[in-house]
Amino acid sequence: MLIQPPAYHGEQVPVPVYHPTPSQTRLATQLTEEEQIRIAQRIGLIQHLPKGVYDPGRDGSEKKIRECVICMMDFVYGDPIRFLPCMHIYHLDCIDDWLMRSFTCPSCMEPVDAALLSSYETN
Template sequence: SQEQIHVPVYHPTPSRSRLASQLTEEEQIRIAQRIGLIHHLPKGVYDPGRDGSEKKIRECVICMMDFEYGDPIRFLPCMHIYHKDCIDDWLMRSFTCPSCMEPVDAALLSSYETN
């Protein structure tokens, strides 16, 4: 068993997982593009007093933990928010919002094209 060796595992498609060393060049490019898209998503810190929209969302549906003041968060185009580490990890597996299943990349690309 190879459990002891910590090589990053990537999901070139949601049903397939590969060690970083096993990725094809095409999959490496796709993953690099995905990381680039994730880094374009707006991030911030959780501040329940700042505006009303964040008050409705009290917990990160990925880890089920309540947001605490100052937690690093990321906003998806559908306006759902998550802990930054939780959603970044999730989006490497599935490029959909865990709350509403809205595809994230389609929304991102269309928002780029309108700017």
């Protein structure tokens, strides 16, 4: 999963960049085996979070969140979004990138992994 894909026809394929801790940034090729395992586990947990499409409602007067607090851009009808267990929503790409650095909700600071892991225990 974290292996660099081969370059095709002389084109440079960028090596993915990961954040083993919030303050560290390293290329995938520089990660230890333990860091690769932790990142793969985190990616697996993120994929279990529900996603959807932003729909403000027919009349638009619903009291819904209208802005992604990560990028501070307004949600637009049809934007891919992800829901956290605390019920906050974000643009899919914004929150997935955030969760690769910190597994807490950027709005309420609730730990995301604790809620996910407890949902596994109750099933």
